[in-house]
Amino acid sequence: MRTVRTYYAAVVLMLVCSNGSACVAPAEDQSPVALDSDTAVTLLGAYILFDASLQPTLEAAACADEYPLSNSAYFSAARGWALDTGPARLVVLGDSTMDISTRYAGYLSADSRNRAISGNSICDVHQQLPAVQFFGLSEIFISTADGNGVLQGVSTATSIRAGEALIDRLRERWPLARITVVGIHPTLIAQANANKGAVNAGIKAYVDADGNACYLDPLPIFGVAEGAAASPAQMLDDVHYSFAMSWAIRQAAFDQCAVQL
Numbered sequence: 001m002r003t004v005r006t007y008y009a010a011v012v013l014m015l016v017c018s019n020g021s022a023c024v025a026p027a028e029d030q031s032p033v034a035l036d037s038d039t040a041v042t043l044l045g046a047y048i049l050f051d052a053s054l055q056p057t058l059e060a061a062a063c064a065d066e067y068p069l070s071n072s073a074y075f076s077a078a079r080g081w082a083l084d085t086g087p088a089r090l091v092v093l094g095d096s097t098m099d100i101s102t103r104y105a106g107y108l109s110a111d112s113r114n115r116a117i118s119g120n121s122i123c124d125v126h127q128q129l130p131a132v133q134f135f136g137l138s139e140i141f142i143s144t145a146d147g148n149g150v151l152q153g154v155s156t157a158t159s160i161r162a163g164e165a166l167i168d169r170l171r172e173r174w175p176l177a178r179i180t181v182v183g184i185h186p187t188l189i190a191q192a193n194a195n196k197g198a199v200n201a202g203i204k205a206y207v208d209a210d211g212n213a214c215y216l217d218p219l220p221i222f223g224v225a226e227g228a229a230a231s232p233a234q235m236l237d238d239v240h241y242s243f244a245m246s247w248a249i250r251q252a253a254f255d256q257c258a259v260q261l
Contacts, residue, residue, distance in 0.1 A: 063123035063162035090139035101246035122146035143182035160202035186230035214257035
């Protein structure tokens, strides 16, 4: 598909041939390809329509009015996603925890796809659902339960409400898919560690009430109590966990929620 797009772009980047007719810019070792004006207009229109089909859209979500920031990185990421649709068994949604982890070789199976973006709140994930265009999904994996919302200072009630709305929307689109939600993990930021517990508890309760969902508690994986900081050895920086912890999360997802990423 990328080759097709490049071809149309080349077609419509026209020069004027020496005889005044429309033509495309040639490669160094090729002669110009003359096009009549009708063909040039047709190809230009085709390219415009094709390009428009790649323009990302946002889904209306009530949470958008309650979050101070939206993730602009979505728009560049989603243009690439538009070229990657079709069948998939599992899709990963969420923030940097999975945006980073899924870049590790072998982390995702061949029939899994990543749609997590660094910086996403759980409200961003909801708004970005139009870019999730797969069929045959049987697993949806979300990480985290609004870690960036907590970092942004969004209220606990708002985070929980946004998490519930996301799960409801996912259930509408993929009623038979199993949903797994990873709680907000311990960090080296005291404010986030103090506030995440109530958000995790609220979203866990909603996940537990769903007949086909699983909540993955990160605390046993990190080996700390609620409110405590992670070990610096477990972290890449103040917020993001290490390579080893990424793989520990992956294994825990399989052991506790029967999810094969």
